[in-house]
Amino acid sequence: MAHPRPLLIRNARLLTMVDGVDETRGDVLVADGVIRAIGGRIDHADADIIDAADGILMPGFVDTHRHVWQTQLRSVAGDWSLFDYFVRMRMIYSAFYDAEDVWLGNHIGALEALNAGVTTMVDHCHIINSPDHADAALQGLIDAGGRGVFCYGLFGNPRGHDPLVMDTDPGWLVADARRLATSRAFSDQDRMLFGLAPAEAEAMPMADLLREVRLARDLGAHSISLHVAMGAYDQRHRVVQHLADAGQLGPDLLFVHGATLTAAEQAAMAEAGAGLSVTPETEMQMGMGHPLAFTARAAGVRTGLGIDIVSNYAGCMFRQMQMMLQSARARTNAAIEARGEAPRRITPTAREVLRLATLGGAEALHLEDRIGSIEAGKRADLILVRTDTLSMCPTIDAVAAIVLNAAAADVDMVMVDGRMIKRHGALVDVAWPDLAARLQASSTRITTAAGAVDPRPIEAMAAGVFANLI
Structure with a gap:
């Protein structure tokens, strides 16, 4: 529910993220969950006043790809390749999650995102071991209060490890996805939209992938998330070229990673309105190619950023912006230096990466009519970042400070649909000590069980899938 009275945010430094508009100063009026007026001095007799005290008011971040369920496995993937991730996370740890574990992972993971100013998030959820797991995953997100797309994963997780037992008849997943898509969980609210995540686009016959894409469209999926x-x-x-050749590219497709997308594939995506989610830290660590965000954006692709696996990385957008920006600058500078020259200007800019993390993400999800910028008529998904903290004082350039200096601790206020989620630097109505104790107990149980599994037979099996490993 939105705040019961209008909210008037005063004295803010405004980063509206409207293209062509630089930092401004003024007030923002919010009523019934919607941005009603922006800029200058606004007066409203019935409004509750929030003094922004020269803080930076901006749209919430849009995370276009995250596996939220892995919250209680923080740091296990610190030195993993994609092969390690597949063997251990997808084929071992996942089997030991019960429905309560999934709710905890998704709920606390969503709270972590909100605490860091991420107001919209795509959950590519491949921990659906039963209908109860699906319900718990979705409910965990809804209970946290953020906006997003819940992409029901059709990947069949293992049932046991001695020997490895896979679900050879995942047809129940299709039936359950249909059940959940038409349930009251979605019809009773519009903050969380239904999406679908096919099993694994590059590990299945194209005929099977096309069947799952058709299923998603039959179910009215807002987004179809594919690695x-x-x-x-x-x-x-x-995969993108094959989908284009089959006439199946469309605005509901959200491709993830994409470092080796060809120019022709990028052009086809741009024409079809398909989105791209780039997850810089994963791609650089796990040998998945150089992050493509700026290249794809220049090709006209609707492009946003994602955090990906919280079993390794902090669930905030600040670090992903930094990784994306500086890795692209390093690559550009290296090409100049290879010619024996030195750069006169540094590109890309901080503004460009901040756009990817806000309006660009909204565009990738075809939600730019609702979120991603501060404009009258859009939903009031807003964050206020302090400029008087040790890391933010003084703030001379608001854009550069958000991208290169700010952290989750500097986020003073977060609202979604005009409802206060974080205020005065703390989440509202969250009993953290109890949640932390439950999460720790869940983590201990899962990691202990997974630690007893011999990974060598699974590694031998997986080596056939990752044929060019060294």
């Missing part, structure tokens, strides 16, 4: 073109792991699958 594709992952560096040398890609092995020239060219």
Whole structure:
């Protein structure tokens, strides 16, 4: 529910993220969950006043790809390749999650995102071991209060490890996805939209992938999330090109990673209105190619950023912006230096990466009419970042400070649909000590059980899928 009275945010430094508009100063009026007026001095007799005290008011971040369920496995993937991730996370840890574990992972993971100013998030959820798991995953997100797309994963997780037992008849997943898509969980609210995540686009016959894409469209999925073109792991699958050749590219497709997308594939995506989610830290660590965000954006692709696996990385957008920006600058500078020259200007800019993390993400999800910028008529998904903290004082350039200096601790206020989620630097109505104790107990149980599994037979099996490993 939105705040019961209008909210008037005063004295803010405004980063509206409207193209062509630089930092301004003024007030923002919010009523019934919607931005009603922006800029200058606004007076409203019935409004509750929030003094922004020269804080930076901006749209909430849009995370276009995250596996939220892995929250209680923080740091296990610190030195993993994609092969390690597949063997251990997808084929071992996942089997030991019960429905309560999934609710905890998704709920606390969503709270972590909100605490860091991420107001919209795509959950590519491949921990659906039963209908109860699906319900718990969705409910965990809804209970946290953020906006997003819940992409029901059709990947069949293992049932046991001695020997490895896979679900050989995942037809129940299709039936359950249909059940959940038409349930009251979605019809009773519009903050969380239904999406679908096919099993694995590059590890299945194209006929099967097309069948799952058709299923998603039959169910009215807002987004269809697919991992594709992952560096040398890609092995020239060219999933995007095959979908284009089949006439199946469309605005509901959200491709993830995409480092080895060809120019032709990018052009086809741009024409079809398909989105791309780039997750810089994963791609650089796991050998999945150089993050493509700026290249794809220049090609006209609707492009946003994602955090990906919280079993390794902090669930905030600040670090992903930094990784994306500086890695692209390093690559550009290296090409100049290879010619024996030095750069006169540094590109890309901080403004460009901040756009990817806000309005760009909204565009990738075809939600730019609702979120991603501060404009009258859009939903009031707003964050206020303090400029008087040790890391933010003084703030001379608001854009550069958000991208290169700010952290989750500097986020003073977060609202979604005009409802206060974080205020005065703390989440509202969250009993953290109890949640922390439950999460720790869940983590201990899962990691202990997974630690007893011998990974060598699974590694031998998986080596056939990752044929070009060294």
